[in-house]
Amino acid sequence: MxxxxxxxxxxxxxxxxxxxxxxxxxxxxxxxxxxxxxxxxxxxxxxxxxxxxSPRPQPESPGGVVVNWHVDDVRAAFARLLELGATEYEGVVERGNGEGFVTASVVDPFGNVLGIMQNPHYLEVLRR
Structure with a gap:
């Protein structure tokens, strides 16, 4: 990206x-x-x-691709986004088999889906 x-x-x-x-x-x-x-x-x-x-009309409701940005604490980041005026798109979800992948997503006040994720793989790549 x-x-x-x-x-x-x-x-x-x-x-x-x-x-x-x-x-x-x-x-x-x-x-x-x-x-x-x-x-x-x-x-x-x-x-x-x-x-x-926009070269084309935008959809009336949010959806489509969700890009997840890495955060250290999904629950805290999700709560903060909601406090700042975003609305829930998908609540906090544990992914995989307890491997530490956690996601959530919100709709920003402008109609865009914003994903957040705790991602151990991302952290491993950074360490390299």
């Missing part, structure tokens, strides 16, 4: 919300059109595009 793009009708509000969620300011801004954050250990790019630039 190089960049994950999300859509928002209100780009300024989305930029402010993700600034709060991520604890960082966007590093790249095109006023009224696009903001981009560098996130995590590998500085993956999270871009938010003004929905008016």
């Amino acid at each position: 190089a960049t994950l793009n999300l859509w928002a009708d209100d780009l300024e509000a989305a930029s402010a919300w993700y600034t709060t969620v991520l604890g960082i300011e966007p590093y790249y801004v095109v006023p009224g059109g696009y903001v981009e954050f560098r996130v995590g250990d590998r500085e993956d790019e999270l871009g938010i595009i003004a929905r008016s630039y």
Whole structure:
């Protein structure tokens, strides 16, 4: 993955919300059109595009692909996202056979699905 793009009708509000969620300011801004954050250990790019630039109509309800961002504590991150105004898409789920894979997902206030995950494999790759 190089960049994950999300859509928002209100780009300024989305930029402010993700600034709060991520604890960082966007590093790249095109006023009224696009903001981009560098996130995590590998500085993956999270871009938010003004929905008016969408080449196709966006679906009325969230769904489709869920990209999971690694977090150290899914339960705490999930609770924080809900406190900040996201809504539950899928609650906390233990995956596998007790191997430490845990996921949850929310719908952000702008209609995008945001997945979070505790992922031992991700941590193993980082250690290498």
